[in-house]
Amino acid sequence: MIGGSAVVARTLCRVEQRDQRSGILLVLAAGALWGTVGPAQVLAGSAVDPAALGGARILTGGLVLAAAVLVTYPGSLRGLGARRWPALLAASAATATFQAAFLMSVATTGAAAATAVTFGVAPVATGLAERVALGAALSRRWAAGTICAVLGCAVLVVPANGVQVDVVGIALGALAGGCFGVYTVAAKRLIGHGTAMPAAVAATLLVGGAVLAPWTLAALPELTTPRMLALVLWLGPVTAAAAYWFFVTGLRRVSAATAGTLSLVEPLVAAALAVLVLGERPSAPVTAGAVLLLGGLVVVS
Numbered sequence: 001m002i003g004g005s006a007v008v009a010r011t012l013c014r015v016e017q018r019d020q021r022s023g024i025l026l027v028l029a030a031g032a033l034w035g036t037v038g039p040a041q042v043l044a045g046s047a048v049d050p051a052a053l054g055g056a057r058i059l060t061g062g063l064v065l066a067a068a069v070l071v072t073y074p075g076s077l078r079g080l081g082a083r084r085w086p087a088l089l090a091a092s093a094a095t096a097t098f099q100a101a102f103l104m105s106v107a108t109t110g111a112a113a114a115t116a117v118t119f120g121v122a123p124v125a126t127g128l129a130e131r132v133a134l135g136a137a138l139s140r141r142w143a144a145g146t147i148c149a150v151l152g153c154a155v156l157v158v159p160a161n162g163v164q165v166d167v168v169g170i171a172l173g174a175l176a177g178g179c180f181g182v183y184t185v186a187a188k189r190l191i192g193h194g195t196a197m198p199a200a201v202a203a204t205l206l207v208g209g210a211v212l213a214p215w216t217l218a219a220l221p222e223l224t225t226p227r228m229l230a231l232v233l234w235l236g237p238v239t240a241a242a243a244y245w246f247f248v249t250g251l252r253r254v255s256a257a258t259a260g261t262l263s264l265v266e267p268l269v270a271a272a273l274a275v276l277v278l279g280e281r282p283s284a285p286v287t288a289g290a291v292l293l294l295g296g297l298v299v300v301s
Helices: 002-034 037-043 050-072 084-111 111-134 139-157 166-193 199-209 213-218 226-235 237-251 256-262 267-275 284-300
Strands: none
Touching: 002 084, 002 199, 002 213, 002 237, 002 256, 037 084, 037 111, 037 267, 050 084, 050 199, 050 213, 050 226, 050 237, 084 111, 084 166, 111 139, 111 166, 111 256, 111 267, 139 166, 139 256, 166 199, 166 237, 199 213, 199 237, 226 237, 237 256
8 A cells, every 4th residue: 555655646746746847847948939020129229119020019918818818718707707817917017118128128238138137037026926925945056046047047147348338228127137037937826716717827828918008009100111021920929929928838847936037048148149240249257147147037936
């Protein structure tokens, strides 16, 4: 009898480990897709107002995801009742603010620095928000990995070759990182309430897009050029709809704090694209920061 219980316990443990590994991979996939946002914006040579571009991104992504939900889970949208609206509204506000702040940071400081600052702040904000809102304990592994990764982000934004970092852009990146933490914990609360997350993500993207709609509508002439349409079609369906779906699916299997730290793969991807696609040449601080970032990811995952 005891031997049978031990077998069951080992089996459950293996299943839990597989779930956690799949959750880690999904969060990393979401972060990798998000890492393309800044470089894509720079590559497209976008002169569109960042708030307008952010609104177009999440509104397009929300429409694509809502259509997918209506086809695959038609009854799930009706499950977003009053009990879930506080967390949904918090996630929507964080999403809208994040889009404007992050893309404005990219426009003023560049893709690599903006992404590094945003996702250097994100794990700290996520861990603290989870502690305050959900009462979750922060593990030593999370603390060690996050410290290592945040130090990496700090090194990434050290001025090099006489180039000074834009203070306003850095502040906007930090604001975006705080919003990422709020979104992650709000999503974790929705998961705890048994919410159908594809429907919830579609709702938060659409509500966030509605908040930014005045800027998006004002920029429609610029957004309808071929280059900008291609950019929006990448940012919306891929880096918003697909990436957010990956993220919240993975969030079911890992803690919010762990997901926040794993999202640090984003500045790593952004830095790699800056070198390989945009032709930037990394300085010694950038290389050291990337190594520290990677080390933090390894510790957490």
